Amino acid sequence: MEIIRTIEWMKQIARDARAKEHVLGFVPTMGALHAGHISLVRAAKQDCSPVVASIFVNPKQFGPTEDLQKYPRQFEQDVATLENLGVNYLFAPEASEIYPPGFRTSVTVEGLSDRLEGRSRPGHFRGVTTVVLKLFEIVQPQRAYFGRKDVQQLLIIRRMATDLNIDVEIVACPIVREPDGLAMSSRNAYLNAEERRAATVLYQSLSAAKKQIEAGEIETPRLIDTMRQIFSKEPNAALDYAEIVDANTLDPLLSLRRSSLALVAAFVGKTRLIDNAKIEESNGEFSAQL
DSSP states (O other), X not given: OEEEOOHHHHHHHHHHHHHTTOBOEEEEEOSOOOHHHHHHHHHHHXXXXXXEEEEOOOGGGSOTTSSTTTSOOOHHHHHHHHHHHTOSEEEOOOHHHHSXXXXXXXXXXXXXXXXXXXXXXXXXXXXXXXXXXXXXXXXXXSEEEEEGGGHHHHHHHHHHHHHTTOOOEEEEEOOOBOTTSOBOOGGGGXXXXXXXXXXXXXXXXXXXXXXXXXXXXXXXXXXXXXXXXXXXXXXXXXXXXXXXXXXXXXXBOSBOOSEEEEEEEEEXXXXXXXXXXXXXXXXXXXXXXX
């Protein structure tokens, strides 16, 4: 695996791949790789050659009170993981390479970026879309792979790619979970033993809503109340939001539609975690996928 530090060299690799009509796959990450990231790389390896992964802890998506400085970094371990998976290139630039002096441009997807995570983390998605657009321009992938755990991010990136006519297919991959249901996240490393136990409340709340949905409940206020009740029993978790929204527009719903999302966000100790379930209707019956 070749480690690439500069935009110029990464662009040359991308040009060469396109000239040879290779299907270049891309897995953007912030490092601290876990099984969720590994599933994205494996999906890319099935579809594409070459495969490029990136490791870049993007400062522009962290707020002034968030965890940029303590965000987990394990570069050598991540390099070994990617090499073992057969990744061809790792793009690992410095922040000054991505944001040189005088950088002034940002990208905002109106409407989708100011609710849910955007409401709780102002400016977060502006940082995400700005860096993802830059990475797409640098790496020039035909396919880019994202996990469904960050489902709002996934929708925003898809909207950006459509609106700006970016020649890349956005591939969504399933949430990867621990045996007790906790969604894989680099931030799980922050949790102590008691917090790790408490963190399963996110999955438990969505599971309770799933059970209720599959028993026939379609009124979202009742489903949201169920999720909130589960959180009320866990003193070590502070609920930020529990909402059910349209899966395309993220508009809040009073009753389930053909495609909906149940989303939760909470602080467990000082660590903020998110999770979601995809809700779909078929032949008049609703089911939820965690």
